[in-house]
Amino acid sequence: MPKTSERPILDLERVVTRELPNGLRVRLLPERSALTVSYYTFFQVGSRNERLGRTGISHLFEHMMFNGAAKYGPKEFDRVLESRGGSSNAYTSNDLTAYYEDFASDALDTVVDLESDRMRSLALTPETLEQERQVVKEERRLRTENSVFGLMEEQLEALVFLAHPYRWPVIGWMDDIERITREDCATFFQTYYAPGNASIYAVGDLDPDRALNVIERSYGDIPAGPRPQPVPQGEPPQKGERRAVVRYPAQAPALLVGWRGPAARSPDCAPLDVLQTALAVGESSRLKRRLVEEEELAVSVQISWGWRIDPGVFVVYAELTPGADRGRAESVLWEEIDRVAARGIGAAELRRAQRLLRSSVLHELATHNGIAHALGQAEALLGDWREAGRALELYAAVTPRDVRRVAEAWLDPGRRCVVTLEPEDVR
């Protein structure tokens, strides 16, 4: 890659940072390419912070955050925001919960007011809890119970992790969603939604000094909370392949495979991104070519390798051709994985992957929302928002030897977990 001539994509010198006395971290980046601002609030809590019996509380709680606080009552959050030319959304992952607003620049004060109001004084009524519980159950029916991939993914995570909380789904088990009480929510709020467990990232058409002022004024009096308990570690080593079968009235078979990988802070993560790209990004990637194009065993193959705070999962998902030999599909996959673990990838293949990854980083950094999210994600997973600016550098430094090493180290046949979908007769 022509690195030396490259202008910086993300000029992090201009990021203005502050930590308020109550622990709230603030990172602001003026960026006037469009007259809008993206405002993210990251809470360092996700399903990894949960316990059995209360799985899904992080996600259910995310829903509760839109149901009113002391100043802005029920239903007002989005109404006020929309009337000022903005929109909001949120997501919960295994590691974190992120809220964002995208809005016309002059609505910044309103957004700060709305966000600080709910961080200070969220209302948790039994009525809204019941209502959101029903909504979340529908969400679970949509994404898990009536989705082939959702059903299989739930099985896979439970195979890959015996002890770690990554074992249960982010949305939680149905019975747990049913069990969560208002008191659980109140304790959860006090513990995980205190300013010391949160960070704000605002990117766009803003004046950092003025914005800092507004933020300090609005959040400054929220008391610092307790320090959340660390998540216990200690996943036992895997001593052989693990398998699960999902029998479901589906039309077509599918294959889902996962290997436990390294934690986000490991130097192996960037080479695994390169490996993922070489194997399954683009029509000329190894697995697409072999499984889809040459042998027609699958109609699609994808890999998801998501960086997580604790060791995550390198996942291969293949939608198989109806009637295809499933055993053959598996053995071709193992062959390709073994080949890359034994011999690595060539220089041209590495360059291809690096260029594709560079384009994907550039796409991410092309919007205010993308930049704000990248800063927050980097700080949540890697402990430093500056890491968001290092992605291109990390990828450029990967060598063919690194790729071979991580394939060999992490994609060991004795440590894989395999979930197969066996279509039942459709009645």
Add this chain to the structure above:
Amino acid sequence: MSAPGGDITLPPLHELELGNGARVLVARRAGVPLVAVRLVISAGSALDPAGAHGLSHLVAQVARRGTARRTGKEIDDRVESLGSELGAGADEDFTYFGLSAPTEFLSALLDVVVDVATAPTFPAVEMDRIRRREIAGLAHVLDEPGAVADRAMISAVYRGHPYGHPTDGRVRDLKNVRRVDAVQFHRKWFSPSSAMLLVVGDVDPERALDLARRKLGRWRSTSAPPPPLPPVAPGPRAVVVVDKRDVTQSQVRVAVPALPRATPYYFPALVANAVFGGGFTSRLVEEVRVNRGLSYGVRSRFAMGRAAGLFFVSSFTKIETTAELLEVILEQAQRFSEEGPTEEELERAKSYLAGLYPLSLETHEQVADRLADVKLYGFPLEDVTCYRERVRAVSADDCREVARRHFPLGRGVVVVVGPAAAIARSLERFGPVEVMPARKVI
């Protein structure tokens, strides 16, 4: 160059019609060092012959599998080794080829895009393979209740119209299509006069225009303009139940033929929809999700094509509350058409749409797509640059009028995907019920 009024600023547009009739539009924008490239042909699935539904989709997929100069593998290797991924596909009206090029590789990548669109050879082996892949892919579609509902809705609401089949076709038709059909479709509809090239991003306009002249200017071919399509008239209310047992949730669609894209009612439709079912605070979200907890999501939308369009509501709920969900949706549509939006709702929707509009023009790709829409659907550029004024000019009466004409009031189709034995009877109150097996939607 053109300088339309309005408070939304676009980069200067450089337009050119090549000697062969192809149109080119270039815009330089600051931002990430990428360039969005789109080559659009005015031919889509509305031109699929009877018995060959899915042909235009196959043409787009197989075009990239070989040209006079490159094999399919060489095309993929070339594009991806330069850090890009080629997209190809068709909708009702158009076929699209596009990619996002790293600035330094624009020339090489533009060359490939033009090559696949203008000189595909449709190798027989690739044609057969892609056909098998598409057919196998449809089996997986059948396992996604939401996708099944969308396909059934298109067929039901546009019944008998050239828009009335899913763009990716049907198993039976895909099996019948021959290589010669693809060759002929390409020869008949793909030509410089039906082509438009858009290049938007970090690029010197003169250089991009020069590239366009050199790469696209050599294309020699003629084609007839696509024939005009008939309008679609809504019929009386009909209910289609797509029988899918073993699901624990029904997928629900309510749809009615509505407006084509180049309509003077575009902005009233936009605002009325935002209030009724567009955003997070819409009437539908309020009633369905917030007040009754019936669903995780509900939304409405005007989907607008060149010749016709539809208005639809989409949601899902547990089997037991299917009829209740439909009841609420239809009742809200009726109420909205009588009362229109409140002053507060109207102002909120307008601020929301106007405030967020710049976000839909933030990336090179978004700008390229928007400019393509302007040129291809034939609406004024001022709909983009004066978007905010036009949104703000919409009145409550305009919204009520749109609802009265285009909301599903006693007309259109209701589509439910779920176990027919458990729900069909409860849906009879909405209209005559037709039950079909899920397999029939592919």
